Amino acid sequence: MSEREFLEFITSVKDKMYRLSLRLLISKDAAQDATQEVILKLWKIKTKLKEYQSPEAFAMTMTKNYSYDQLKAKRNNQVRLVHTNYENNQQSSLQCQIEAKDELRQVQKIISNLNEQEQTLIQLRDVEQYSYDEMEKITGLKPTAMRVCLSRARKKIRTAMLKQHEYGVRK
Amino acid sequence: MESENRIEELIDKYLEAETSLEEESVLRAYFKEESVAPHLVEYKPIFSWQEVTRQEKYIEPLPQLKVEKKWYYHQIAAVLIIGFMALGGFFFWPQPQKEKVPYANQKLAYENSKDLLALLPEALKASRTKLNYIKVLPTTTEKIIKIKD
Numbered sequence: 001m002s003e004r005e006f007l008e009f010i011t012s013v014k015d016k017m018y019r020l021s022l023r024l025l026i027s028k029d030a031a032q033d034a035t036q037e038v039i040l041k042l043w044k045i046k047t048k049l050k051e052y053q054s055p056e057a058f059a060m061t062m063t064k065n066y067s068y069d070q071l072k073a074k075r076n077n078q079v080r081l082v083h084t085n086y087e088n089n090q091q092s093s094l095q096c097q098i099e100a101k102d103e104l105r106q107v108q109k110i111i112s113n114l115n116e117q118e119q120t121l122i123q124l125r126d127v128e129q130y131s132y133d134e135m136e137k138i139t140g141l142k143p144t145a146m147r148v149c150l151s152r153a154r155k156k157i158r159t160a161m162l163k164q165h166e167y168g169v170r171k
Numbered sequence: 172m173e174s175e176n177r178i179e180e181l182i183d184k185y186l187e188a189e190t191s192l193e194e195e196s197v198l199r200a201y202f203k204e205e206s207v208a209p210h211l212v213e214y215k216p217i218f219s220w221q222e223v224t225r226q227e228k229y230i231e232p233l234p235q236l237k238v239e240k241k242w243y244y245h246q247i248a249a250v251l252i253i254g255f256m257a258l259g260g261f262f263f264w265p266q267p268q269k270e271k272v273p274y275a276n277q278k279l280a281y282e283n284s285k286d287l288l289a290l291l292p293e294a295l296k297a298s299r300t301k302l303n304y305i306k307v308l309p310t311t312t313e314k315i316i317k318i319k320d
Contacts, residue, residue, distance in 0.1 A: 003236075010233065018229035036234045043236045103216035104223060111220075126221045129192055151188035157217055158186060165213045 001046045001055075009049070010039055013056050016128050017063040023123040024067040026112060034070060038062050057137035064120055064138065071116065110160040117141075118153035125150060175208045182214060 001009065017038060022031035042049065042059055052058045111122060117139075124130045124138060132143050139146065181198050184190045190198070201207070202218035 006236075007233075014229045014233075015227070019224065019227050022227060023224075032229070032231050035229055036231070040234055040236075104220050107216050107220035123224075125188075126195070127224050129195070131192060147188040151186060154186050154188065158214070161213050161217060 001049045006046045009055060013059050017059060019127060020060060020063050020123050021067045023119050024116060025070055034066050038066050054137055057134055060138040068116060106164055110157050114153055114156060117149055121146060121150045122153050178211065
């Protein structure tokens with residue numbers, strides 16, 4: 001890959017890489033660092049990138065692995081990161097915005113309580129809208145295993161949301 | 172606008188992770204609308220969370236991507252050193268010196284060779300007189316050796 005091709009390639013995937021590491025690492029700073037690290041790693045092997053079937057899947061795999069490693073390191077250090085910054089781009093009235101923001105924050109919280117694998121799959125499928133083929137390349141999981149895990153994650157989110165909802169009603 | 176029944180069906184499929192990307196985009200489009208059926212309202216934030224999360228962008232500048240120039244410098248240095256060594260070898264290698272003959276000696280040598288060439292005709296003349304003896308040789312042999320018939 002030439003320098004220009006590499007830049008074009010990175011421009012097309014850097015947001016996805018960033019969002020995946022943000023999902024897993026929660027903190028924006030940590031996610032930015034992770035993205036930068038992975039970009040540098042990719043740059044070092046840019047001549048070999050074309051040999052991969054899908055350079056994008058490879059970049060995502062690297063991001064995923066790097067974020068997992070970071071998480072492991074953090075768990076060892078007993079550090080908890082809390083994600084507070086959340087932007088809402090919806091156009092509705094102020095009241096609706098506040099409500100929506102609140103609900104979104106709830107979803108966010110529920111998702112951040114899922115395990116790493118479930119979070120990764122939700123991110124890849126529901127946010128980035130990857131096909132199962134691409135997800136298989138990124139995660140290295142078998143399609144059936146991915147579906148089971150993704151289904152479990154979606155159900156967990158739904159159940160948690162219902163609980164919240166009922167709680168609100170009863171109150 | 173999809174019917175509520177269809178959406179419910181799709182949600183069930185979605186929870187089993189059996190929806191295709193197209194079906195998921197149908198769900199996303201439905202929950203983007205303001206008018207969502209009351210019993211489906213709790214799904215709305217899940218899908219709008221997906222939409223909002225997708226907006227997140229990596230806005231930081233790319234890290235400094237260094238082109239590995241060091242390697243080229245090494246190469247250039249190596250080529251230069253080899254070049255200099257080759258040139259040095261070419262110019263300063265001890266060469267067998269050609270003996271230079273002084274001018275006076277050159278003249279002497281010229282004279283010598285001229286004399287030598289001048290002697291040549293005389294030498295030829297002397298050898299020609301000696302050839303005359305060869306003619307005498309058969310006559311004298313006939314005198315000495317008698318050939319039998």
